[in-house]
Structures are given as structure tokens and as C-alpha cells.
Amino acid sequence: MLRYTLMRLGIFAGCLVVVWGLVYSGVAPRGLGDSNGMWIILLALVLSAPISFVALRKERDRASEQIVPKVERLKARIEADRSQEDEAVDEAARAQGASS
Incomplete structure (x- = not known):
């Protein structure tokens, strides 16, 4: 890059x-x-x-090949965080529903 x-x-x-x-x-x-x-x-x-x-077409393609894996890892990490948050919200809702 x-x-x-x-x-x-x-x-x-x-x-x-x-x-x-x-x-x-x-x-x-x-x-x-x-x-x-x-x-x-x-x-x-x-x-x-x-x-x-x-x-600089070839150089731009090389730079893009370096960036794509990093972006994919970041997206996977964000999705994992999002699913953890969803699980926490679901558990809180179940706990609140059980105590009512």
C-alpha cells in the first residue's frame, strides 16, 4: 500500500x-x-x-489483494461481536420473562 x-x-x-x-x-x-x-x-x-x-493498475490490484483479507477478518470479528451481543440480549429477555 x-x-x-x-x-x-x-x-x-x-x-x-x-x-x-x-x-x-x-x-x-x-x-x-x-x-x-x-x-x-x-x-x-x-x-x-x-x-x-x-x-498503476497492477500496483492497485496488488494493494487490494493485501487489503481484502484484512477487511474480511474485520467483518468476521464484527459479526462475532454482534452475535455475542444478540445472545446477551436474548438471555436478558429470557431472564426478565422468567421473573415476571
């Missing part, structure tokens, strides 16, 4: 450098007023998202 995140940040950094160069060379439009820095970051984000989606 860390590897995927670092690769994604690397792609963003590369896009940021390219966009910065294009804006300051006059190829891409500048932002309005003082928004030039924000414009560059936004444009780099918009460009890096589809590039990451395509270029």
Missing part, C-alpha cells in the same frame, strides 16, 4: 513539474490574480488522476 501511495505521489509530482513549466512558459494559461499556484496544483491533480488510474 505504501508503494502504491508513493508511486501515486511521484506521478503527481511529475505532473506538477510539467504543468508548472507549461504555465510559466506561456503554453498553458495562468490563473487569475493570485490563484496561479492553486491553478497549477489543480491542473496537476486533474492530469495525474487518469495517468495514475491507467499506469
Whole structure:
């Protein structure tokens, strides 16, 4: 997962450098007023998202394979806790019904 995140940040950094160069060379439009820095970051984000989606497909699949077992274990643990709570509530209801 860390590897995927670092690769994604690397792609963003590369896009940021390219966009910065294009804006300051006059190829891409500048932002309005003082928004030039924000414009560059936004444009780099918009460009890096589809590039990451395509270029990091295999790495994303690997990260997902690592996460799925953890999520399944967490779901099983939550379900076990839930069933224990249900049993406790049922026992309390039976005890209350027996004393009435």
C-alpha cells in the first residue's frame, strides 16, 4: 500500500513539474490574480488522476489483494461481536420473562 501511495505521489509530482513549466512558459494559461499556484496544483491533480488510474493498475490490484483479507477478518470479528451481543440480549429477555 505504501508503494502504491508513493508511486501515486511521484506521478503527481511529475505532473506538477510539467504543468508548472507549461504555465510559466506561456503554453498553458495562468490563473487569475493570485490563484496561479492553486491553478497549477489543480491542473496537476486533474492530469495525474487518469495517468495514475491507467499506469498503476497492477500496483492497485496488488494493494487490494493485501487489503481484502484484512477487511474480511474485520467483518468476521464484527459479526462475532454482534452475535455475542444478540445472545446477551436474548438471555436478558429470557431472564426478565422468567421473573415476571
